[in-house]
Amino acid sequence: MIQMKKNLFAIAIAATMMFTANESFAQLKLPAASSAQTVTQGLGIENVTLNYSRPSMNGRKIFGDLVPYNEVWRTGANTNTTLTFEGDVTLNGHKLSAGTYALFTIPNKSEWTIIISKNTKQWGAYTYKEAEDALRFNVKPQALTSPVETFTVSFDNVTPTGAVLNLAWEKTSVKVDLKVNQQAKILASIDEAMKGEKKPYFAAAQYYFNNNLDLNKALNWFDEAAKAQPKAAHVLYWKAKAQLKAGDKKGAIETATKGLEVATADKNGEYIKLNTQVINAAKK
Numbered sequence: 001m002i003q004m005k006k007n008l009f010a011i012a013i014a015a016t017m018m019f020t021a022n023e024s025f026a027q028l029k030l031p032a033a034s035s036a037q038t039v040t041q042g043l044g045i046e047n048v049t050l051n052y053s054r055p056s057m058n059g060r061k062i063f064g065d066l067v068p069y070n071e072v073w074r075t076g077a078n079t080n081t082t083l084t085f086e087g088d089v090t091l092n093g094h095k096l097s098a099g100t101y102a103l104f105t106i107p108n109k110s111e112w113t114i115i116i117s118k119n120t121k122q123w124g125a126y127t128y129k130e131a132e133d134a135l136r137f138n139v140k141p142q143a144l145t146s147p148v149e150t151f152t153v154s155f156d157n158v159t160p161t162g163a164v165l166n167l168a169w170e171k172t173s174v175k176v177d178l179k180v181n182q183q184a185k186i187l188a189s190i191d192e193a194m195k196g197e198k199k200p201y202f203a204a205a206q207y208y209f210n211n212n213l214d215l216n217k218a219l220n221w222f223d224e225a226a227k228a229q230p231k232a233a234h235v236l237y238w239k240a241k242a243q244l245k246a247g248d249k250k251g252a253i254e255t256a257t258k259g260l261e262v263a264t265a266d267k268n269g270e271y272i273k274l275n276t277q278v279i280n281a282a283k284k
Contacts (some may be wrong), residue, residue, distance in 0.1 A: 034077035034151075043163060044182045046188075048089075048155070052081035052103075056150045062170040063107050072115070075105045075167065076151060080122050089100040090179045091116065091165075094135050101134055105167070105174070111138050111278040112174050142173045183211070201225040202235055209242055218242050226255075233263035233271035240278045249282040256282070 032147050034053040041048050048141065055077040060066050075081045082104035087098050091114070102120045108111035116135040129134075151169040155178075162179040190204045203223035208214055222239035229235050236259030244252035257280040263271035 013264070026190065028174055032078075036078075039153070039155065041158065041163060043089075043158070043178065043180050044160050045186060046086035046180065046182065047084075048086070048163075048178065049084040050082070050153055050155075051084075052153055053077040053079070055153045057147065057170060064109070070106060072128050072135050073105050073107060073123045074122075075103050076153075078123070080104075080117075080120055081153070082120050083116075087180060087182065087185075090177075090181075091135065092137055092139065092177050093179075094137055096135055104128060107141075107172075110140070112141055113138050114174075114176055117142070139174055139176060144168065144173050145169045147171050148173075152277050169177055199224070202238070205242070206238060209238070211272070215246055217241065219246060231262050232266055233259045233275065235259075236262065237271055237274050237278065240275065240282075244278060252282040253279055 032053070034055040036051070036053050039050045041050070045235065053076045063069070081104075082100055082102055084100040085096065085098050089096050090100075096116060100120055102117040102122065104115040104117055104125055106115070114135075114137055115133055117132050118134045119127075119129070119132040147170055148168045152167075154166045154168070155163045156166050156175075157164045161181070162177065165176040165178055167174040167176075187205065189206065190200070193200050194204070201221040202225035205218045205225060206222070208218035219239075219242050222235070222242050225235050226232075226239050236255050240252045240256035240259060241247075243255060256275040259275035259278065260272060262268075263275055
């Protein structure tokens with residue numbers, strides 16, 4: 001009986017040690033060979049979110065070797081590189097509906113194939129199927145003068161209506177034009193907001209002015225904004241700009257002069273400068 005108790009005790013100790021060892025192993029954290037990155041880029045009133053892993057050169061030849069030519073590449077490391085579009089977009093002129101997609105490529109010396117796949121649950125490109133493509137098109141790679149050590153995907157040349165998706169590694173760069181057309185949504189939201197008690201006159205007028213829409217409507221809204229904020233140098237500046245654009249130089253000078261007086265009283269150097277610029281432009 002005593003021996004049996006000793007054996008049971010020994011088994012219990014061994015089981016505890018194994019459990020502890022397994023638990024410690026499960027909690028072990030090591031750095032990934034290819035670090036993960038998430039980038040969210042605003043495009044107009046919506047976002048694009050990129051998730052990918054970033055392998056490094058580490059002294060290796062990349063394209064035509066580690067990444068073979070004329071084969072589908074995961075365009076990163078580990079699981080799929082994914083792009084999530086909150087709204088509809090165009091990529092190099094090709095329409096793509098809102099949603100989440102996997103990004104694959106087929107590199108070659110003189111031309112790359114960009115692949116947007118509907119299957120986002122893959123490891124690498126081992127189970128890639130062309131039948132699951134949402135979009136594919138070709139682009140020309142560009143040679144870089146300096147090597148990029150770690151694979152980098154970035155959003156460059158960002159504007160309210162688009163950006164350039166840039167893939168760069170080793171001495172190669174590939175660019176894809178992203179475009180959004182959100183004007184119908186924005187105009188509808190302005191119309192809806194104008195039905196409310198607090199009307200966004202200034203923001204709506206700025207949008208119309210900056211996008212070359214109905215200038216008379218923009219002027220009316222700037223008037224309303226100036227009535228609500230007669231001591232706002234920035235509102236007076238924008239109203240004066242709209243008057244100047246409409247050809248009303250006299251009105252632009254009067255409004256910008258008021259803006260200059262307000263900015264001077266507030267010691268607001270930025271709008272002292274900007275209102276002065278409008279006055280000088282209107283005097284030409």
